[in-house]
Amino acid sequence: MSFFHLIQVEHKKIRRSRILLLLLIAAIVLWLPAIFNIDLSFDTRATGIAPEDNFFIQGFLGFSWFLFPAGMVVATVLIRQLERGNKGILKMLALPINPALLSLAKFAVLLFIAAIFILFAVIIYYVAAGYGTMVNDYHLLLSPTFVFKVAAVFFLVSIPMLSFFWLLSVCMQTMIFSAGISLVSVIPSILIMNSDYWFIYPMCYPFFVVTAKYGQLAAHLSTTPISYLPWIPVAVGFAVICLAFSCLFFGKAERR
Amino acid sequence: MLTMEWKKSKRTGFIPSFLGGALLTGLIPILYMAFISEIDTNLDINPLHVLLDANWQMMAMLKVSLIVVGACLLYYVESSDNALQKMQSLPIKDENLFFAKFLLISLIYLGVLVMEAIGLGFSSVFWFLEYPDLPMELVKNIGYMFMLSLPAIVLALLIASFFTNIWIALGLGMIGIFLATQLSNQNVILASFPFNLPFQTMHGTDAAAPDTLIWVALIETVVLLVIQKVSVSMRRYFR
Amino acid sequence: MNIIETNNLTKSYGDFQAVSEMNLHIKKGTVYGFLGPNGAGKSTAMKMLLGLTRPTSGSFTINGKKYPENRIAILKNIGSFIEGPAFYGNLTGEENLEIVQNILGLPHTSVLEALEMVGLTKTKKQLAKKYSLGMKQRLGLASALIGKPSILILDEPTNGLDPVGIHEIRSLIRSLPEKFDCTVLVSSHLLSEIELMADDIGILNQGRLLFEGTLDELEMKAVEMGYPTDNLEDTFLAIVDADNKKRGSLR
Numbered sequence: 001m002s003f004f005h006l007i008q009v010e011h012k013k014i015r016r017s018r019i020l021l022l023l024l025i026a027a028i029v030l031w032l033p034a035i036f037n038i039d040l041s042f043d044t045r046a047t048g049i050a051p052e053d054n055f056f057i058q059g060f061l062g063f064s065w066f067l068f069p070a071g072m073v074v075a076t077v078l079i080r081q082l083e084r085g086n087k088g089i090l091k092m093l094a095l096p097i098n099p100a101l102l103s104l105a106k107f108a109v110l111l112f113i114a115a116i117f118i119l120f121a122v123i124i125y126y127v128a129a130g131y132g133t134m135v136n137d138y139h140l141l142l143s144p145t146f147v148f149k150v151a152a153v154f155f156l157v158s159i160p161m162l163s164f165f166w167l168l169s170v171c172m173q174t175m176i177f178s179a180g181i182s183l184v185s186v187i188p189s190i191l192i193m194n195s196d197y198w199f200i201y202p203m204c205y206p207f208f209v210v211t212a213k214y215g216q217l218a219a220h221l222s223t224t225p226i227s228y229l230p231w232i233p234v235a236v237g238f239a240v241i242c243l244a245f246s247c248l249f250f251g252k253a254e255r256r
Numbered sequence: 257m258l259t260m261e262w263k264k265s266k267r268t269g270f271i272p273s274f275l276g277g278a279l280l281t282g283l284i285p286i287l288y289m290a291f292i293s294e295i296d297t298n299l300d301i302n303p304l305h306v307l308l309d310a311n312w313q314m315m316a317m318l319k320v321s322l323i324v325v326g327a328c329l330l331y332y333v334e335s336s337d338n339a340l341q342k343m344q345s346l347p348i349k350d351e352n353l354f355f356a357k358f359l360l361i362s363l364i365y366l367g368v369l370v371m372e373a374i375g376l377g378f379s380s381v382f383w384f385l386e387y388p389d390l391p392m393e394l395v396k397n398i399g400y401m402f403m404l405s406l407p408a409i410v411l412a413l414l415i416a417s418f419f420t421n422i423w424i425a426l427g428l429g430m431i432g433i434f435l436a437t438q439l440s441n442q443n444v445i446l447a448s449f450p451f452n453l454p455f456q457t458m459h460g461t462d463a464a465a466p467d468t469l470i471w472v473a474l475i476e477t478v479v480l481l482v483i484q485k486v487s488v489s490m491r492r493y494f495r
Numbered sequence: 496m497n498i499i500e501t502n503n504l505t506k507s508y509g510d511f512q513a514v515s516e517m518n519l520h521i522k523k524g525t526v527y528g529f530l531g532p533n534g535a536g537k538s539t540a541m542k543m544l545l546g547l548t549r550p551t552s553g554s555f556t557i558n559g560k561k562y563p564e565n566r567i568a569i570l571k572n573i574g575s576f577i578e579g580p581a582f583y584g585n586l587t588g589e590e591n592l593e594i595v596q597n598i599l600g601l602p603h604t605s606v607l608e609a610l611e612m613v614g615l616t617k618t619k620k621q622l623a624k625k626y627s628l629g630m631k632q633r634l635g636l637a638s639a640l641i642g643k644p645s646i647l648i649l650d651e652p653t654n655g656l657d658p659v660g661i662h663e664i665r666s667l668i669r670s671l672p673e674k675f676d677c678t679v680l681v682s683s684h685l686l687s688e689i690e691l692m693a694d695d696i697g698i699l700n701q702g703r704l705l706f707e708g709t710l711d712e713l714e715m716k717a718v719e720m721g722y723p724t725d726n727l728e729d730t731f732l733a734i735v736d737a738d739n740k741k742r743g744s745l746r
C-alpha cells in the first residue's frame with residue numbers, strides 16, 4: 001500500500017468525528033471578541049500600528065498563544081482515541097502495513113487538521129474584518145497575499161510543535177498525561193519566548209513568529225527579530241527526531 | 257458515593273495529574289521570584305498582591321485546564337467499556353453520580369490551592385519584607401479562589417457529561433478557556449463567565465467587589481447544578 | 496402470577512420499529528427464554544425493561560411497579576447484563592464488583608460469592624481490561640448475580656464463552672430459581688440453548704413476538720402448522736422463515 005493511499009485511509013477515519021465543526025466554532029470564538037472590542041483596534045497611539053494590521057495581528061496573537069496549540073492537542077487526542085477505542089489499532093497492526101508508515105500517515109492527518117484550522121481562522125478573519133469595515137466605515141481588510149503568507153509561515157513553524165504532541169501521544173499509554181503535558185508545555189511559551197533561548201522551545205515558534213510580525217508592523221514596538229540561525233536547523237532537527245521516535249514506538253505498547 | 261468515585265479514578269492518571277499540576281502551579285511564584293522578577297522587595301508592599309498580579313493569569317490558566325482535563329477524564333472512564341450503562345441499570349440517580357464527581361474534583365482542587373498557597377507563602381517570606389497579616393491574607397485568598405472556581409468545575413463536568421466523545425468535550429472546554437482569557441475583567445457580566453471567574457483575584461478585579469463575585473459564583477454553581485438535574489431527565493426522555 | 500408484564504411495548508427509531516406491540520408474560524420463579532435471530536429486538540426490549548431506553552409507546556410493570564415512576568425501586572431488585580459486559584477497564588475484577596456492591600449496599604462477602612459463582616476467584620486481582628473475552632463476560636455476569644437479585648435480565652450471557660463455560664453458566668442459570676428464588680429472563684439466538692434452560696419461551700422476529708408458551712406448546716403449534724418437529728432448531732428456523740416470507744409479501 002502506498003503512503004499516499006494510507007493517508008487517504010487515515011483521513012477516512014476522522015469522518016463524522018465532528019472535529020471540523022469544533023475547529024470552526026473555535027475560529028468563530030477567536031474573532032468574536034475582536035469584533036466586540038473593535039475600538040481597541042483603533043487605539044494605536046502607543047504602538048503606531050495601522051488599525052487594519054492591528055485587528056489582524058491581535059487575533060492571530062490569541063490564536064498562536066493558546067487556541068491553536070490547544071486545538072491541536074484536542075486533535076491529537078481525537079486521532080488516538082479513534083484508534084484505541086474498539087481496538088481499531090489491533091486490526092491495523094494485523095494488516096500488512098509498516099507501523100512506521102502508519103504513524104507518519106496519522107501525523108499527516110494531524111497536519112491536515114492543522115492546515116484546516118488555520119484556514120478557518122483566516123476565513124473567519126475575513127468575515128470579521130468585512131463586518132468591521134462596514135460598521136466602522138474604515139477599510140480593515142488586508143490583502144490575501146499578505147494574510148496567506150503569514151498563515152503559510154504559521155503552519156510551517158508549527159510543525160515541530162505538532163511532532164512533539166504526536167510523539168507524546170504515541171509514547172504515553174495514559175491519554176490524560178499526553179494531553180496534559182502537551183497543554184502544560186504550551187502555557188509557559190509566553191515566558192520562554194522573551195528569553196534568548198526561545199529557539200530551543202518549539203511550542204513558542206508560532207507565537208514568536210506572530211509577535212515578530214507585530215513588531216515589524218508596529219512602528220513604536222521593538223520585538224526580537226527573527227534570526228534564522230540557529231533556529232531553522234534546531235527546528236528541523238527537533239521535528240525529525242520527534243517523528244523518528246514516534247515511528248519507532250508506534251504500536252509497541254499494543255504488540256507487547 | 258465520593259469514595260466510589262475516588263476508587264473509579266484509580267490508574268487513570270487522574271490523581272497524578274492533579275498532583276503534578278499542583279506542584280507546577282505552586283512552583284510558578286517561586287520560579288518567578290528566583291529568575292524573572294526585578295522588583296524591589298525592600299519596599300513596604302503587600303507581597304501577595306505583587307505575586308498574584310504577576311503570576312495569577314498563568315496559575316489560573318493551568319488550574320482551569322486541569323479542571324477541564326480532569327472532568328473529561330472522569331466521564332471518559334464511564335463511557336469506555338460501557339460502564340455508564342451498568343451504572344444506569346443500578347438503583348442510583350444519575351445526578352448523584354454527577355454530584356460525587358463534582359465533590360471529588362472540588363476537594364482535589366482545594367488541595368491544588370493549598371499547594372499554591374504554600375508556594376506563594378514561601379516566596380513572600382523568603383524574598384519580601386515581613387508582612388504581618390500574611391497567613392490571614394493567604395487563607396482568605398484561598399477561600400475566595402475556591403468559591404470562584406466552583407462554577408468552572410460544574411460547567412466542565414456538565415460539558416463532559418453531555419458529550420461521550422472525549423475530544424468534543426475537551427475541545428469545547430479549551431474553547432471556553434480561550435474565551436475566558438479574551439474576555440475583559442472590566443465588566444461584571446463578562447467577569448462572571450464560569451471559566452473567567454478563577455482568573456479573578458481578590459484585590460485585582462475592578463468590575464465588582466469580592467463579595468459580589470462570591471454571590472455570583474454561588475448562584476452560578478446552583479444554577480448549573482439545576483441545569484444538570486433537568487438535563488438528566490431530558491436525556492432519559494430522549495434515550 | 497406474572498412478575499414482568501408488558502403491554503403493547505413498542506420502540507421505534509425513526510420509522511423503523513425495533514420492537515412492536517410486544518406483550519410478554521413472565522411468571523415468577525421461572526426461567527423465561529427470549530429467542531430470536533440477530534437484530535430481532537431482544538436487547539432493545541430488555542433495555543426498555545431496565546429504563547436504559549424509553550419506550551415509544553406501551554407500558555410494562557415489574558413486580559407490580561411501573562416505570563418511570565418507580566425506576567429506582569424496580570432497579571433495586573434486578574441484576575442485569577446487557578449486550579456484552581460493561582465495566583471499568585482501569586479497575587480489577589474485584590474492584591469492579593465492589594463498586595456495584597457499594598451501590599446496592601451489600602456486604603463485602605457478596606463480592607467473593609459472585610466471583611466464586613462465575614469462576615473468577617483466582618483472577619480477581621487482574622485489571623478488567625486485561626481479561627480475555629470470556630473472562631469479561633463472566634465479570635459482567637458476576638455484576639448481575641451479585642446480591643442474589645429477585646429478577647435477572649441476561650442478554651446472550653453465553654456469548655464468547657468456551658464450551659465448558661457455556662455449560663457451567665447454563666446450569667448456573669437453570670439452578671437459580673431454586674437456589675435464590677429468582678426469576679430469570681435470558682435471551683439467545685440459539686433454540687438449542689434456550690431449550691436446556693427455559694421453562695417458557697418467547698420467539699421474537701423483526702420486533703414482533705411470534706410465539707409465547709412452554710416448549711410443549713411450541714411443539715404442538717409446530718405440528719399444527721406443519722413445521723418440522725423432530726429437531727426444535729428446525730422448528731425455530733421454519734417459524735422465523737415463514738414470518739419473514741409473510742412480511743416480504745406484505746411489502
Ligand SMILES: Nc1ncnc2c1ncn2[C@@H]1O[C@H](COP(=O)(O)OP(=O)(O)O)[C@@H](O)[C@H]1O
Nearest residue numbers: 508512513531532533534535536537538539540
Ligand atoms: N440506537 C439505535 N438506533 C437505531 N436503531 C437501533 C438502535 N438500537 C438498536 N437498533 C436497531 O434495532 C434492531 C434490534 O436490535 P437489538 O435489540 O440489538 O437486536 P438483538 O435481538 O440482536 O439484540 C436492530 O435492527 C438495530 O439495528
Ligand SMILES: [Mg+2]
Nearest residue numbers: 537538578650
Ligand atoms: Mg442483542
